[in-house]
Amino acid sequence: MQQHDNAFLAPLFLGLNGENGPLLERLLVDFLRDHVYWRRNFHPTDPPAVTVPDRITPEFSEAVARLEQELNVLSANLKKSIPVFSPRYVGHMCSDLLLPGLLAQLVTTLYNPNNVHKDAAPVTQQLELEAGTQLARMLGMATDTGTHPCAWGHLTSGGTVANYEALYHLRAARSFALALAGAGRPVARSLDVDGTPLEELPPWALYNLPLAKVLDLHDAWQTLLAGHSPGEAAALHAAVRDASLEQLGTAAFQQRHGLATPVVFAPITAHYSWAKSMQLLGLGERQLRLVPTDAHMRMDAAALAELAAAAAREQQPVLATVGVLGSTEFGTIDPIRALVELRDELQQQGLCMPVHVDAAWGGYLASMFRERDGSACPHDAMRETFRYFPSQAVYDAFTHLASADSVTVDPHKLGYVPYGSGALVVRDRRIIRFVRQRPAYLDDTTARPTASDDADPPLGECILEGSKPGAAAAAVWITHRMLPLDREHFGRLLRNTVQAGEYLYDRLQQTAEALAGRCRVVVPVEPDTNLLCIALNPAGNRSLAATNAFTRRVLSHLRLDAGQPIQTREFIGTHTSILRSRTPDAAAQRLCEALDVDAESFTDTPLDEDRDADHIFLLRHTLMNPWLFHGWDDANYMDRYCDHLQRLIIDALDTRA
Numbered sequence: 275m276q277q278h279d280n281a282f283l284a285p286l287f288l289g290l291n292g293e294n295g296p297l298l299e300r301l302l303v304d305f306l307r308d309h310v311y312w313r314r315n316f317h318p319t320d321p322p323a324v325t326v327p328d329r330i331t332p333e334f335s336e337a338v339a340r341l342e343q344e345l346n347v348l349s350a351n352l353k354k355s356i357p358v359f360s361p362r363y364v365g366h367m368c369s370d371l372l373l374p375g376l377l378a379q380l381v382t383t384l385y386n387p388n389n390v391h392k393d394a395a396p397v398t399q400q401l402e403l404e405a406g407t408q409l410a411r412m413l414g415m416a417t418d419t420g421t422h423p424c425a426w427g428h429l430t431s432g433g434t435v436a437n438y439e440a441l442y443h444l445r446a447a448r449s450f451a452l453a454l455a456g457a458g459r460p461v462a463r464s465l466d467v468d469g470t471p472l473e474e475l476p477p478w479a480l481y482n483l484p485l486a487k488v489l490d491l492h493d494a495w496q497t498l499l500a501g502h503s504p505g506e507a508a509a510l511h512a513a514v515r516d517a518s519l520e521q522l523g524t525a526a527f528q529q530r531h532g533l534a535t536p537v538v539f540a541p542i543t544a545h546y547s548w549a550k551s552m553q554l555l556g557l558g559e560r561q562l563r564l565v566p567t568d569a570h571m572r573m574d575a576a577a578l579a580e581l582a583a584a585a586a587r588e589q590q591p592v593l594a595t596v597g598v599l600g601s602t603e604f605g606t607i608d609p610i611r612a613l614v615e616l617r618d619e620l621q622q623q624g625l626c627m628p629v630h631v632d633a634a635w636g637g638y639l640a641s642m643f644r645e646r647d648g649s650a651c652p653h654d655a656m657r658e659t660f661r662y663f664p665s666q667a668v669y670d671a672f673t674h675l676a677s678a679d680s681v682t683v684d685p686h687k688l689g690y691v692p693y694g695s696g697a698l699v700v701r702d703r704r705i706i707r708f709v710r711q712r713p714a715y716l717d718d719t720t721a722r723p724t725a726s727d728d729a730d731p732p733l734g735e736c737i738l739e740g741s742k743p744g745a746a747a748a749a750v751w752i753t754h755r756m757l758p759l760d761r762e763h764f765g766r767l768l769r770n771t772v773q774a775g776e777y778l779y780d781r782l783q784q785t786a787e788a789l790a791g792r793c794r795v796v797v798p799v800e801p802d803t804n805l806l807c808i809a810l811n812p813a814g815n816r817s818l819a820a821t822n823a824f825t826r827r828v829l830s831h832l833r834l835d836a837g838q839p840i841q842t843r844e845f846i847g848t849h850t851s852i853l854r855s856r857t858p859d860a861a862a863q864r865l866c867e868a869l870d871v872d873a874e875s876f877t878d879t880p881l882d883e884d885r886d887a888d889h890i891f892l893l894r895h896t897l898m899n900p901w902l903f904h905g906w907d908d909a910n911y912m913d914r915y916c917d918h919l920q921r922l923i924i925d926a927l928d929t930r931a
């Protein structure tokens with residue numbers, strides 16, 4: 275067994291058996307008391323609301339008894355929860371929590387700050403923005419206000435909302451030049467792009483201005499307003515607002531400018547939040563154009579280039595291209611480098627296609643690529659710590675994140691903090707101005723737009739959500755303090771998970787050999803990160819429908835059964851599928867060969883009615899638990915898992931026979 279140094283993890287988690295329970299208890303009690311003293315010291319002579327006589331009434335005792343009773347019921351029911359803390363849980367994207375974040379979240383909740391507004395969160399809103407800056411730095415973006423562009427980030431309730439928000443900002447920014455042009459001559463004549471007044475530019479050109487030019491245009495617009503009297507400025511502002519997409523709605527706005535509804539490109543592996551975003555923004559799910567993947571389940575950059583070239587030819591507006599950094603089902607990494615290079619190339623041809631990276635899952639893995647001083651870790655140095663990771667493609671993707679226009683990262687996934695914490699990071703902080711409801715300088719004639727406006731904006735006006743927990747911000751912030759987002763700290767934790775993926779990948783070869791002649795055990799998608807899927811096929815079987823039925827039978831022993839205690843499961847996993855309708859022919863052929871099934875049996879139009887052959891059913895493993903390398907003298911949890919899986923397969927083969 276590979277020896278692993280787990281000692282650095284010891285103070286960071288509660289422990290498999292709650293070994294750090296006393297530590298958690300001590301700190302929790304300490305800071306609970308601290309909170310109580312804080313209350314007491316606010317106005318100590320205020321009369322107590324809960325008096326001692328109150329506390330000895332029968333009603334009081336009865337209420338306390340009921341509370342305890344209800345908590346008992348709740349706590350008992352919670353025992354049916356998924357044991358995500360255990361390395362025996364290798365299913366979905368959840369695991370144990372880092373203690374610092376957990377403590378910060380619990381302690382901060384006592385103060386209940388609301389991060390929607392600085393007045394309601396004088397401490398934690400700042401922590402949210404600092405956490406955003408820390409994430410931007412991890413991605414390699416410049417965060418020094420003296421640099422340009424300067425990145426900005428903030429927290430959301432999760433990746434879904436961060437994804438919506440990215441499109442929300444892009445939509446507002448992309449339509450801004452058209453709104454200025456549509457606001458009437460005083461505006462359209464006074465503002466220009468490289469010397470050409472807006473009124474002389476056709477709608478297609480205005481829609482396709484490079485993002486940086488749109489942001490510069492906003493600066494010019496603010497300067498223009500500042501040159502007018504408050505009354506005139508308000509009138510100009512109203513004219514632009516009335517011509518904006520936000521006021522008119524997408525349909526009316528696009529029609530007014532003779533432009534088709536914008537499309538968004540995303541890989542077929544994109545998370546379903548993208549379909550929801552398209553519905554929500556009124557663009558329609560049909561405008562989400564799914565780009566095929568290659569055999570590695572990464573977006574096919576050549577296919578994207580063709581689609582984008584067609585869009586440029588047909589004057590089809592493209593709102594954005596989404597690259598996925600760690601697909602939800604396979605953990606695969608899209609070619610971010612190719613995406614940003616294509617974006618730059620297309621801009622030369624007059625098509626603006628901003629790149630958003632959905633790194634809800636893989637975002638924190640970027641910490642492994644970052645040195646303490648902020649520079650990128652050389653590829654060779656990284657290769658020394660892994661067997662396979664990172665491939666050239668994966669390395670290129672991570673080292674080009676800084677060129678993306680915006681990125682979604684989920685602290686509540688590989689950041690190991692409690693739900694709900696997602697984050698949106700933008701490369702140029704000016705992009706959040708466009709959705710602002712009403713700039714302060716219009717209400718306050720002494721206020722002038724300044725750079726600090728962008729650094730410290732009225733959060734509630736620039737984001738999708740309203741009230742939001744400051745406790746979540748405290749959790750993310752303290753986590754980044756304890757484990758800075760570089761390869762020696764946070765990256766060290768995540769290195770463990772990628773190594774676990776590599777270990778399991780190699781170890782499965784032994785399982786495959788042990789079962790040779792009886793059952794195929796295949797890893798159908800080369801793991802890019804710490805997610806690994808397994809496909810099975812009993813020897814002699816050539817039909818995919820039968821293969822899938824077999825794998826389902828094996829999985830039934832790896833999933834929790836509501837009727838049985840969780841202790842009856844040795845390991846807990848989950849599943850996913852590769853859909854025929856989303857698999858290129860060559861890849862489908864290759865998968866069938868690897869599984870030794872007839873390629874014709876993998877079909878969208880199954881001959882048998884059960885429709886069990888339009889997909890390949892897979893066991894899916896998320897290897898994020900920090901203790902996967904922990905174990906017994908002769909075996910760690912992954913060895914044990916492989917042995918268990920082997921037994922389940924043999925049992926399933928026997929019952930089949």
Ligand SMILES: *Cc1c(COP(=O)(O)O)cnc(C)c1O
Nearest residue numbers: 432433434545602632634635684
């Ligand atoms: C998890 C995930 C999301 C959604 O994030 P939530 O935090 O669950 O809202 C989006 N995209 C990808 C790639 C994800 O893995």
